[in-house]
Amino acid sequence: MTDAPRRKRVPRAEREQQILAAAEEVFAERGFQNTSMDEVSLRVGVSKPMLYEYFTSKEGLLLACVARIRADLHSTTLGAMAAAEAGGPRAVLEAGLEAYFDFADRHGRAWAVLLNESVIVAGPAEEAIEAIRGQQTRLLEDVLGRWLADASPTRVAVLAHGLVGASERVARWRLRDGSGTGPRETAVLLADAFWPGFAEVETSANP
Amino acid sequence: MTDAPRRKRVPRAEREQQILAAAEEVFAERGFQNTSMDEVSLRVGVSKPMLYEYFTSKEGLLLACVARIRADLHSTTLGAMAAAEAGGPRAVLEAGLEAYFDFADRHGRAWAVLLNESVIVAGPAEEAIEAIRGQQTRLLEDVLGRWLADASPTRVAVLAHGLVGASERVARWRLRDGSGTGPRETAVLLADAFWPGFAEVETSANP
DNA sequence: CTTCTCTACCTACTCTCAGTAGGCTACCCG
DNA sequence: CGGGTAGCCTACTGAGAGTAGGTAGAGAAG
Numbered sequence: 001m002t003d004a005p006r007r008k009r010v011p012r013a014e015r016e017q018q019i020l021a022a023a024e025e026v027f028a029e030r031g032f033q034n035t036s037m038d039e040v041s042l043r044v045g046v047s048k049p050m051l052y053e054y055f056t057s058k059e060g061l062l063l064a065c066v067a068r069i070r071a072d073l074h075s076t077t078l079g080a081m082a083a084a085e086a087g088g089p090r091a092v093l094e095a096g097l098e099a100y101f102d103f104a105d106r107h108g109r110a111w112a113v114l115l116n117e118s119v120i121v122a123g124p125a126e127e128a129i130e131a132i133r134g135q136q137t138r139l140l141e142d143v144l145g146r147w148l149a150d151a152s153p154t155r156v157a158v159l160a161h162g163l164v165g166a167s168e169r170v171a172r173w174r175l176r177d178g179s180g181t182g183p184r185e186t187a188v189l190l191a192d193a194f195w196p197g198f199a200e201v202e203t204s205a206n207p
Numbered sequence: 208m209t210d211a212p213r214r215k216r217v218p219r220a221e222r223e224q225q226i227l228a229a230a231e232e233v234f235a236e237r238g239f240q241n242t243s244m245d246e247v248s249l250r251v252g253v254s255k256p257m258l259y260e261y262f263t264s265k266e267g268l269l270l271a272c273v274a275r276i277r278a279d280l281h282s283t284t285l286g287a288m289a290a291a292e293a294g295g296p297r298a299v300l301e302a303g304l305e306a307y308f309d310f311a312d313r314h315g316r317a318w319a320v321l322l323n324e325s326v327i328v329a330g331p332a333e334e335a336i337e338a339i340r341g342q343q344t345r346l347l348e349d350v351l352g353r354w355l356a357d358a359s360p361t362r363v364a365v366l367a368h369g370l371v372g373a374s375e376r377v378a379r380w381r382l383r384d385g386s387g388t389g390p391r392e393t394a395v396l397l398a399d400a401f402w403p404g405f406a407e408v409e410t411s412a413n414p
Numbered sequence: 415c416t417t418c419t420c421t422a423c424c425t426a427c428t429c430t431c432a433g434t435a436g437g438c439t440a441c442c443c444g
Numbered sequence: 445c446g447g448g449t450a451g452c453c454t455a456c457t458g459a460g461a462g463t464a465g466g467t468a469g470a471g472a473a474g
Binding site for chain 1: 421422423424
């Protein structure tokens with residue numbers, strides 16, 4: 001009946017993952033601002049100084065969450081696009097968009113908080129978040145650069161950033177009001193809007 | 208030599224504007240998170256309780272700043288688009304985009320912090336910010352709805368939200384790396400990307 | 415089995431800062 | 445020239461980010 005002295009020792013890597021999982025949950029529920037480190041530590045079942053030992057600061061913890069989910073998103077969309085390679089550029093575009101919206105669906109609020117609404121600061125953390133976001137844009141710049149070999153880098157940049165921004169906002173709209181529209185359908189609608197703008201790519205179509 | 212007893216009484220409406228101006232500055236410099244109410248009050252030359260009297264909370268102050276700058280942006284772009292009406296839809300689109308990028312240029316970091324990076328919370332403030340943001344989207348939905356009279360509301364929504372998202376991200380990119388590209392040039396590039404997606408509008412062109 | 419040591423872990427603080435209680439005073443109006 | 449009110453202040457409370465300094469479990473070495 002005396003309460004269990006359940007101090008269970010766990011290797012660092014594993015605890016880090018537990019902490020990230022709990023933090024992602026709480027951030028998604030309450031938002032970054034309204035989350036206290038005490039609450040995260042409570043939910044993991046570990047004391048606060050551990051969080052600081054492993055992640056330096058509250059911002060650091062947020063950054064780690066963002067990095068993790070971004071990496072997941074990146075490999076997911078990359079995989080989908082690679083799988084659609086045979087269908088030609090248009091199919092690749094649609095596959096990437098669909099994978100993105102599907103990812104957003106599966107991760108719900110965590111996606112919105114961590115990828116869109118969370119940036120807070122004007123200091124190094126902002127840089128860090130933008131850098132992580134840059135992965136996605138660079139991926140698109142690569143692909144678009146290959147398709148539009150003779151377009152100016154500026155044009156490629158505008159298209160890539162524009163497409164990323166459009167995806168984010170459309171995904172957010174779906175989360176709030178537009179959930180009646182499925183990932184596939186949404187992807188096609190957005191691709192329809194953007195595709196004709198890629199004038200030069202009109203060569204290889206679906207089989 | 209005894210320091211001035213400069214308690215200068217100022218009517219409420221005027222003080223509110225002073226406070227908003229100072230807050231916008233500090234938020235832009237430090238970011239929301241790293242700004243203390245004490246610092247804002249110091250800069251205005253007024254004591255902290257005044258800020259709370261007029262704006263309820265730190266979030267409330269942020270919200271007021273956002274609302275103000277959003278309203279400014281809204282009327283600016285609206286005006287530019289109205290002025291371009293005679294040139295046809297394509298000219299209206301370009302004018303709106305150019306006004307947007309120009310606005311972002313003029314407001315520098317304040318724009319980035321207040322319109323893009325500042326949303327913080329999961330509670331009512333998030334709703335409020337989204338509502339303010341909604342102005343812009345609704346404006347576009349109106350215009351697009353008129354141009355694409357026979358398109359489904361879903362398609363119009365995707366286009367409107369997509370275009371807003373694209374503008375935001377492209378503007379942000381310009382602020383960081385792409386400032387070599389002027390507002391006009393950027394607007395044309397983005398319009399080129401999106402325009403052909405508005406298939407049905409191809410009727411009225413420039414004189 | 416004992417001791418050594420390394421790393422996971424904790425309790426108990428400090429300090430900054432959002433938000434408030436309660437009162438004062440400049441200015442207008444009669 | 446005395447109210448009355450609107451603008452203003454000093455001086456607090458409480459929450460929560462971040463830290464100092466120490467405890468203890470588990471494997472290695474004897």
